[in-house]
Amino acid sequence: MDAAEERRFREFVSARAPALMRLAYLLTGGDQHSAEDLVQTALAKVVTRWGRLDEPEAYVRQVMYRQQISWWRLAWRQRETSVADVPEHPAGRTGTHEAELRMILRKALARLTPRQRAVLVLRYLEDLPEDEVARVLGCSVGTVRSTAHRSLARLRTTAPELADLRLSEVIS
Structure with a gap:
């Protein structure tokens, strides 16, 4: 050229x-x-x-x-791979199931208030102790406890699929 x-x-x-x-x-x-x-x-x-x-x-x-x-x-x-035996998934959970749970969790978290979301994310996903969450959010430990309790109850009602799981299991 x-x-x-x-x-x-x-x-x-x-x-x-x-x-x-x-x-x-x-x-x-x-x-x-x-x-x-x-x-x-x-x-x-x-x-x-x-x-x-x-x-x-x-x-x-x-x-x-x-x-x-x-x-x-x-x-x-490349989407399908033929194998002699079907692979086993632990406790009947598949990658698709876990992805669906993550999408359900994201939608359920979006329905919470920003404070409720922050408490759940810091407490259960970041695994911070209650006093550290209280310090980060500028509130009392009692507020963190009550907010976490109410937030988890609301998650259970809006997304019953998550009731039997720990939040950290869905994210990991």
Whole structure:
């Protein structure tokens, strides 16, 4: 590629990068990092043919579509692994189950007040003693105890799936 073609390519990339990123973002289902990878991969493939292209943007878009389909097919093939015996999960819990519990916990915590959330996070997830939580939040130990009690009761009513678990088990 000579200097004039390189300059034309750089101008094309700087002018069309936002539109290409928007397209890649939609193609990847809203994954910013995958979108950046898709644009970069497509441009790396296009630069080798730059001097021979009549409509460079149409070609870049076509490369992006095809590359995303290739990645999707590759991911689909790699999703399943055949094994002779089904692997055992401790206590009947699977990775999917744990992920669901984390999402339930996040939604349940979002329903609490900021103070209730802070008490639960500091006390049970950060494993701070009650007096340390009280010092951090600027309240009494009694307030921490009562807030934790009420917050846990509210979590149990809004997310009964979490009733049998310790919060630290869901997060880890």
